[in-house]
Amino acid sequence: MGFKQRGLTLIELLVTMAVLAIIVGIAVPSFNTMVQNQRSLALGEDLAGALNFARSESVKRGARITLCGTTNGSECNGGWTDSWIVVVDTATTDDAAAPVVANADAVLRFWEAPDNNAALTATQGGNAITFVRFTRKGMLGRSSSGDVTMNASFEGCGSNSARVITVGVAGLLNMSRSTTGCS
Structure with missing residues (x-):
């Protein structure tokens, strides 16, 4: 009876x-890119969901409703890469330069801040907003400045x-793909 070898040799293990x-x-690099692509998609979907929520609340309540960045969850005092809130805006006109949040009860919904690698920008009429x-009719406020364009990426x-x-200007949303913000 002969000896039968079991297992791997060192050479076979090193080649494997x-x-x-x-x-x-x-x-791994392809997987990381895929993850960042999916995060960009999710960020865009979250932002579109927040905008749709704000628009539907404006029609439902018959009031001005604003989506804005916040650092403390109760004021419109942050940027787009901070947390977001949807608030009942008590500004005197639809064209007012800044939203007015009467009190903490005016905050309708809160979104956590996106990851640090998120890039969010918003412009209206070529100016950052x-x-x-x-x-109150679900139309875009400050509509004389034109459409709002928001870019979301990781x-x-x-x-x-x-x-x-x-x-x-009518308040309707359109989401599309872009290379802006991707490397």
């Missing part, structure tokens, strides 16, 4: 480890995975 290292080295206001996303959300 080298092949595994090459496969992992190729897969810090809030989006809807009139650092490291690839190709056209960033999201552009356009809020038209």
